Amino acid sequence: MAALGKIRKRGVALVIIIGLGLFAFIAEEAFRSCEATKNQQRQQIGEVLGKKINVQEFQTLVDEYQEVLKMSQGVDNLSEEQLNSLKDEVWNSYVNEQIISNEAGKIGLTVTDEELQNIMKEGTNPMLLRTPFVNQQTGRFDVTLLTKFLADYKKNSTNPQLSESYQQIYKYWQFIEKQLRTQTLAQKFQSLIANSLISNPVSAKMAFDAQNQESDVELASIAYSTVNDNDVQVAESDLKAKYDEQKEMFKQTVETRDIKYVAYQVVASAADRQALMATMKEASDKLQSGANPAEVVRKAQSQFPYIGIAATKRAYPSDIAAKLDSMSVGQTTGPFETKSDNTLNVVKLLSKVQMPDSIEYRQIQVGGATLEETRKTADSIYTALKAGADFGQLAEKYGQTGQKQWLTSAMYENSNSMDEESKNYLNSINTLAVNEVKNLEFSQGNIVLQVTARKAMVDKYDVALVKHTIDFSKATYSEAYNKFSQYVSENKTLEELEKNAEKFGYRVQERKDLFNSEHNVAGLRATREAMKWIFDAKAGEVSPLYECGSNDNLLVVALTKVNPVGYRSLSDVKDVLKQEVLRDKKFEQIKAKFAGVGDIAAAKAKGARVDSVKQITFNAPVFVQATGSSEPALAGAVAALKQGDFSKALIKGNAGAYLFRVIKKAPREGATFDDKAMERSLSQRAQQAAGRFIQELYQKANVVDNRYLFF
Numbered sequence: 098m099a100a101l102g103k104i105r106k107r108g109v110a111l112v113i114i115i116g117l118g119l120f121a122f123i124a125e126e127a128f129r130s131c132e133a134t135k136n137q138q139r140q141q142i143g144e145v146l147g148k149k150i151n152v153q154e155f156q157t158l159v160d161e162y163q164e165v166l167k168m169s170q171g172v173d174n175l176s177e178e179q180l181n182s183l184k185d186e187v188w189n190s191y192v193n194e195q196i197i198s199n200e201a202g203k204i205g206l207t208v209t210d211e212e213l214q215n216i217m218k219e220g221t222n223p224m225l226l227r228t229p230f231v232n233q234q235t236g237r238f239d240v241t242l243l244t245k246f247l248a249d250y251k252k253n254s255t256n257p258q259l260s261e262s263y264q265q266i267y268k269y270w271q272f273i274e275k276q277l278r279t280q281t282l283a284q285k286f287q288s289l290i291a292n293s294l295i296s297n298p299v300s301a302k303m304a305f306d307a308q309n310q311e312s313d314v315e316l317a318s319i320a321y322s323t324v325n326d327n328d329v330q331v332a333e334s335d336l337k338a339k340y341d342e343q344k345e346m347f348k349q350t351v352e353t354r355d356i357k358y359v360a361y362q363v364v365a366s367a368a369d370r371q372a373l374m375a376t377m378k379e380a381s382d383k384l385q386s387g388a389n390p391a392e393v394v395r396k397a398q399s400q401f402p403y404i405g406i407a408a409t410k411r412a413y414p415s416d417i418a419a420k421l422d423s424m425s426v427g428q429t430t431g432p433f434e435t436k437s438d439n440t441l442n443v444v445k446l447l448s449k450v451q452m453p454d455s456i457e458y459r460q461i462q463v464g465g466a467t468l469e470e471t472r473k474t475a476d477s478i479y480t481a482l483k484a485g486a487d488f489g490q491l492a493e494k495y496g497q498t499g500q501k502q503w504l505t506s507a508m509y510e511n512s513n514s515m516d517e518e519s520k521n522y523l524n525s526i527n528t529l530a531v532n533e534v535k536n537l538e539f540s541q542g543n544i545v546l547q548v549t550a551r552k553a554m555v556d557k558y559d560v561a562l563v564k565h566t567i568d569f570s571k572a573t574y575s576e577a578y579n580k581f582s583q584y585v586s587e588n589k590t591l592e593e594l595e596k597n598a599e600k601f602g603y604r605v606q607e608r609k610d611l612f613n614s615e616h617n618v619a620g621l622r623a624t625r626e627a628m629k630w631i632f633d634a635k636a637g638e639v640s641p642l643y644e645c646g647s648n649d650n651l652l653v654v655a656l657t658k659v660n661p662v663g664y665r666s667l668s669d670v671k672d673v674l675k676q677e678v679l680r681d682k683k684f685e686q687i688k689a690k691f692a693g694v695g696d697i698a699a700a701k702a703k704g705a706r707v708d709s710v711k712q713i714t715f716n717a718p719v720f721v722q723a724t725g726s727s728e729p730a731l732a733g734a735v736a737a738l739k740q741g742d743f744s745k746a747l748i749k750g751n752a753g754a755y756l757f758r759v760i761k762k763a764p765r766e767g768a769t770f771d772d773k774a775m776e777r778s779l780s781q782r783a784q785q786a787a788g789r790f791i792q793e794l795y796q797k798a799n800v801v802d803n804r805y806l807f808f
Contacts, residue, residue: 143188144801145195152807158187165272168265169227181616184808190279196794197283206289208281216277217243224277229266243270287787294783301775307715309768312735313761316710317700318723319691320753324683335678340667343677347665350796353610354631355658357591359584359603360619361651363577365569373567377432377441380563384445385429390561399563400440405520407450407527407557408510414564417444421558434567443563452527452557457550459501461492463543475543479536488547501549506557522546569649578644581651585642591655594639610660613805618654621646627654628805635659680751687754688747696743700756709760726752735759 140151162183167173175183201207216222220238225231230246232239250267340347365373380397384390394403401414410418416435421444424430429445461478465471478491492499504526509515515523518539525535529548537544569577584601588594598605608619613632618624623645630640631654640654660669667674694700701707706723713719715736718727728750738744740762748755 142803142807143192144799145192146199146798148195150191155187155191155804155807158191159184161268161272162187164265165269168269177622181808184804185614188802188804192795192798192800193283193791194279196791196798197279197286199798200794201282201286204289206282206285208278208285212281213274213278214240216281222277224273224280228270228273230270246270287784287791290787290790291780291783294786296776296779296783298772298776301772301779302770304779305768305770305775307736309765310714310736311711311763311765312713312740312759313709313711314713314735314757314759315697315707316721316723316731317697317705317707317756318721318753319687319705319755320724321680321683321687322724322752323704324686326679329679329682329686331675331678331682335682336667336671336674339674339678339681340670343674344664347670349660349662349665351612351614351802352662353612353660354656355607355609355660356611356618356631356654357595357605357607357657358619358652358654359594359598359605360621361577361581361603362646363569363574363649363651365567366573369570369573370567372570373441373565374432377443377563377565381429381431381443384443384561384563390445390447394561394563397443397563397565399565401562401564402513403561404512404515405559406510406512406515406523407448407452407559409454409506409555409557411507412510413558413560413562414438417442417560417562417564420444421446421449421560439567440564441567442565445561447559447561449556449558451554453551454553454555455503455505455551456526456548457501457503458526458529458546458548459488459492459499460547461488461495461497461499461545463495463545465542468542471542472538475536475538475545478545479534482534482545482547506555574649578651581653582642585639585653589639591637591639591657594653594655607657614802615805616808618645619652621650621652623647624652625805625808627652630654631656632805684747684749684754691747691754691756694756697756697758705756712765714765721750721753721755724750724752726750728752728755731755731757 140153141149142152142155143150163175163180166175166183217225217238217240220240222238225238226236228238228243230239230242231237232242246266247270250263253263376397380393383393391403391405394401410421413421414435416437420430424444424446426446426449430443432441432443434441463471463475463478465474478495481491482488489499509523522537522539522544525537525546526548529535529546531548531551534545534547537546580601581603584594584597584603588597595605606619611618611631613628615628618627618631624643627640627643627645634640634656636656636658638656640656643652643654644650645652691700691703691705694703697707708721708723710719710721713732713735715732717732718729719731719735720727721731728748730750731748734744734748734755735757738759740759743758744756748757
């Protein structure tokens with residue numbers, strides 16, 4: 098009882114303590130939940146129609162595309178530019194797929210398995226023709242080859258010894274099948290829209306006439322430039338009225354940012370160039386004196402190692418290839434600069450020979466228990482062939498086919514290195530006469546070689562080349578970095594950056610409307626961190642110093658303005674609007690001056706330039722030489738008048754005002770109306786219109802692109 102009494106006395110305190118404990122527990126859980134949500138948001142690369150995609154999902158799509166590209170193009174690695182292009186393609190494909198799937202789902206539009214099978218049976222889709230399942234005789238996709246492959250794969254899928262190439266082909270086919278289904282759905286959806294724009298014989302005849310009814314006119318032109326800008330008053334109210342009239346033109350669907358920046362590229366100093374020049378002069382002197390070319394080239398750290406094999410001009414950089422024919426054998430150049438690749442170069446032409454570009458040969462590889470036994474067997478094969486033995490039969494005797502094969506210069510001349518045995522092997526193939534046999538000895542065995550054909554004789558050059566980039570030294574980079582770092586640290590605002598740039602030898606540049614979907618800032622590589630800063634900063638802020646490019650550029654950025662989604666302000670587009678208003682007011686002045694003009698002669702008397710313009714059609718804008726502009730409005734006005742008529746009103750064009758008289762109006766010579774052909778042409782235009790409709794859907798899909806945060 099005493100205990101209960103104590104509890105009652107402290108009841109309020111206990112309630113508060115328990116309440117605080119419960120609150121702490123709930124708050125902790127809420128904090129964890131918020132933190133988990135934030136972590137998910139940090140991983141989101143984008144959003145389409147409310148559906149989010151995270152970085153892992155997107156990277157999986159990129160990897161899938163990349164493997165397909167490598168397989169289809171036979172490449173091992175992609176450059177940075179190729180990867181960026183690939184990522185853009187993956188993103189655009191993903192967005193379009195989401196949009197079309199959403200719209201197609203609303204109306205029950207699908208691609209059935211039967212439709213897909215029919216496409217495969219037909220075998221003409223371009224995507225199918227890029228697969229390994231093409232019948233080489235018909236040049237068409239063969240579904241039976243695919244069926245056999247899939248059956249074999251399914252049968253052996255659990256076999257750990259299944260070859261990697263088999264796995265690659267299977268993944269490649271899965272990708273093609275998925276893309277085929279997506280492509281077909283998009284085509285069906287677009288066709289549905291296009292076919293709602295119906296063509297008919299009446300519209301076909303109108304379109305034909307618009308293309309083929311030609312008019313020759315006598316044209317009086319009055320260029321807007323004949324009215325001085327100072328004679329036109331543009332008020333703020335004029336700009337506001339024009340802005341309201343054209344406001345939809347200034348709608349922005351994606352946020353952009355305006356920046357000013359200073360970018361500095363570090364280049365080799367005079368001392369760096371002198372040091373490299375000394376190395377190059379030393380290499381030139383040694384090559385001239387007859388030193389071992391491979392050793393000279395290696396010591397000078399040339400970009401192109403010397404392999405000792407004569408090669409066509411294709412094997413050499415364009416600046417070097419351009420010099421070879423003007424050099425004599427044995428000649429060595431002094432160091433010379435190539436600005437296009439920023440290098441110093443020294444060249445020695447060791448030999449110039451005429452050799453076949455393609456050689457057919459066959460061989461028998463000889464091995465044995467001992468090297469002595471191998472040499473003895475090879476000698477007997479060589480002797481038998483010299484005595485007239487059949488090459489194929491001898492090859493078969495030693496378990497080989499002796500099949501003929503072709504060797505082309507391109508197959509070896511771009512090698513970065515080559516051992517002596519490989520060099521001996523290639524030189525033998527290149528120099529043997531047709532049907533000549535040679536017994537080549539190697540450390541691991543022998544090869545009995547016979548050349549069977551030689552064709553396409555070309556000039557080949559044995560060249561020792563020292564090509565070295567004119568690089569900056571660590572000391573030069575350190576000096577440039579310290580100077581740029583001082584500039585950034587001493588100038589914390591944009592105003593200070595601009596004021597003191599010239600003092601430090603820099604220049605402030607401007608870039609308007611930077612999109613976060615771009616892959617670099619200021620045209621420099623490796624600027625992702627700068628891009629992230631730009632789209633996280635506030636107007637007026639200055640970034641830290643960034644090292645970027647190919648580790649040879651320094652960058653600082655100031656964010657000057659954020660252009661949000663919506664309509665651009667009047668002040669943003671004031672210059673564009675002013676030109677529009679000036680044109681309108683100049684037209685009104687010209688209109689007043691030419692009021693009452695009833696013929697070409699009267700127009701000329703008031704200062705118009707008169708020219709003859711022929712073969713005007715409604716479908717094409719008229720190019721007016723007097724004003725240097727294309728004028729669609731003039732084409733429409735001419736089409737509306739009959740032969741002999743004079744324009745009843747002054748025509749307002751892009752670069753001037755016009756009056757005209759139709760001299761001649763007649764169908765284009767040789768043009769005949771084909772209603773079916775014209776209807777097909779109109780249907781194609783409808784397909785293009787359907788493509789624009791897809792763009793409208795894109796703008797309404799609330800696409801969020803955050804790729805810049807990750808790539």
